[in-house]
Amino acid sequence: MAKDKLNIAFFGSSIVSAYWNGAATYYRGIVKALHKMGHEVTFYEPDILERQEHRDIDDPEWCHVIVYQEDKLSLRGLLRKAQEESDVIIKASGVGAFDEFLEEEVAKMKSRDNLIIFWDVDAPATLDRIEKDENDPFRKLIPQYDFILTYGGGQPVIDAYNNNGAQKCIPVYNALDTDTHYPVDAEKRFEGTLAFLGNRLPDREARVEEFFLNPAGDLPDHKFLLGGSGWGDKPMPDNVDYVGHVYTKDHNAFNCTPMAVLNISRDSMARYGFSPATRVFEAAGAGACIITDYWKGIATFFEPGEEIIVVKSGEEVKNVLSELTLEEAEKIGKAAYKKVLEKHTYEHRAELLESVISRKLHNQSEDV
CATH class of the missing domain: 3.40.50.2000 (Glycogen Phosphorylase B;)
Known part of the structure; x- marks a missing residue:
C-alpha cells in the first residue's frame, strides 16, 4: 500500500x-x-x-x-x-x-x-x-x-x-499561490496604462516589440511600464519606464497599480498552446485586468472578454487601450480573481x- x-x-x-x-x-x-x-x-x-x-x-x-x-x-x-x-x-x-x-x-x-x-x-x-x-x-x-x-x-x-x-x-x-499573490494598494512607482513583466529572451523579443513596444510608440500620451531582466540596452519609446528586475515581493503592486497588465507568450509556448504563464495567475490573483496575446486553449482557464482580454496584434492592443475604461478594467480583473480562486490555485x-x-x-x- x-x-x-x-x-x-x-x-x-x-x-x-x-x-x-x-x-x-x-x-x-x-x-x-x-x-x-x-x-x-x-x-x-x-x-x-x-x-x-x-x-x-x-x-x-x-x-x-x-x-x-x-x-x-x-x-x-x-x-x-x-x-x-x-x-x-x-x-x-x-x-x-x-x-x-x-x-x-x-x-x-x-x-x-x-x-x-x-x-x-x-x-x-x-x-x-x-x-x-x-x-x-x-x-x-x-x-x-x-x-x-x-x-x-x-x-x-x-x-x-x-x-x-x-x-x-x-x-x-x-496556478495561483494565494499566500504570495493577492490584491494590495497601488504604488506610485508602478502607475501607468499598461505594464509587462518578463525577462528578455530570444523567442519572446519579437512579440514584445509587436504587442508592447509598438503600441507604446503609437500612444505617446500613455505611460507604459516594463519589468524584467535584460532589457537595459533595448531601444524603446520615451513613454516606456524600464524598472529592471522586479522582485517577487513587488509583483503584487506591479500588477495592482496600472490599469492593465500584458501577458506575452514566447513563440514556442504560443505555438503549442495551453500554456498560461505563471504571471497570468499572479496577475489574476492580484485582481489585475489582463490583456494577453492569443494562444489556443485560453478559454480552458479564463473566459475571453469577461475575465481576460485577448488580442492578436499590436494594433489590437492599441485599440483596446484607446477604449478601455478604468471601470471596465476593474470589472474584468474582479472576474479573473474570482475564477482563479475557484479553479486555479x-x-x-x-x-x-x-x-x-x-x-x-x-x-x-x-x-x-
Whole structure:
C-alpha cells in the first residue's frame, strides 16, 4: 500500500530565487501545497547565475533546500541521498547545471518502491530540441520515467511525448499561490496604462516589440511600464519606464497599480498552446485586468472578454487601450480573481499530483 506521507526529492533550477528563473513561483506554489498536505520535499538546486545573491526568500519552513556547487562528485552523493530517502524523485528541465547527467542518473534510480518523474517546465523547448536532433540523449530516457509532467501544453504536448515513448504525460498547469499573490494598494512607482513583466529572451523579443513596444510608440500620451531582466540596452519609446528586475515581493503592486497588465507568450509556448504563464495567475490573483496575446486553449482557464482580454496584434492592443475604461478594467480583473480562486490555485494542482502519484505507488505495491 502506498504511503500517506511522501518523501519527495526535487532537482530543479531554484526555489529560493526568481532571478533569471521564471519557474520559481511555480515550484514554490506546488511544493508549498504539497507540504500543506503532509508531504516532505527536499529541493536540490545548483549555485549558479548569481541566484543565491538575488534570493527572493530565505530557506522556507515548507521545504528543505540543499544548494550544491557545480561539482559532479558532490552531486553524485546527493543523488544517493535522494534515492535512499525518497519515495518520489523528480528531475525538472532547465536546472542549468549537469542537466544531461541528472536526467540519466535519475532514470537509473527506478525501483519497485519509488517513482521517478521528469517535470518539464518548458515542454515546447524540450520537444522542439529532440525533434530536431534524433541523437539527443534525453530521447531514449523518456520511456524510463514513470511520469512526464509538464506545466503546460495540453493535448499537443501530451501527444508529442506519447509519440516519443512516454509512459504517461500529464500537464500540471501554472496556478495561483494565494499566500504570495493577492490584491494590495497601488504604488506610485508602478502607475501607468499598461505594464509587462518578463525577462528578455530570444523567442519572446519579437512579440514584445509587436504587442508592447509598438503600441507604446503609437500612444505617446500613455505611460507604459516594463519589468524584467535584460532589457537595459533595448531601444524603446520615451513613454516606456524600464524598472529592471522586479522582485517577487513587488509583483503584487506591479500588477495592482496600472490599469492593465500584458501577458506575452514566447513563440514556442504560443505555438503549442495551453500554456498560461505563471504571471497570468499572479496577475489574476492580484485582481489585475489582463490583456494577453492569443494562444489556443485560453478559454480552458479564463473566459475571453469577461475575465481576460485577448488580442492578436499590436494594433489590437492599441485599440483596446484607446477604449478601455478604468471601470471596465476593474470589472474584468474582479472576474479573473474570482475564477482563479475557484479553479486555479496550487492546492488544485497539488491535489491532482498527489492523486496520480498515490495511485501509481499503490498499483506498484499491489504488483509486488
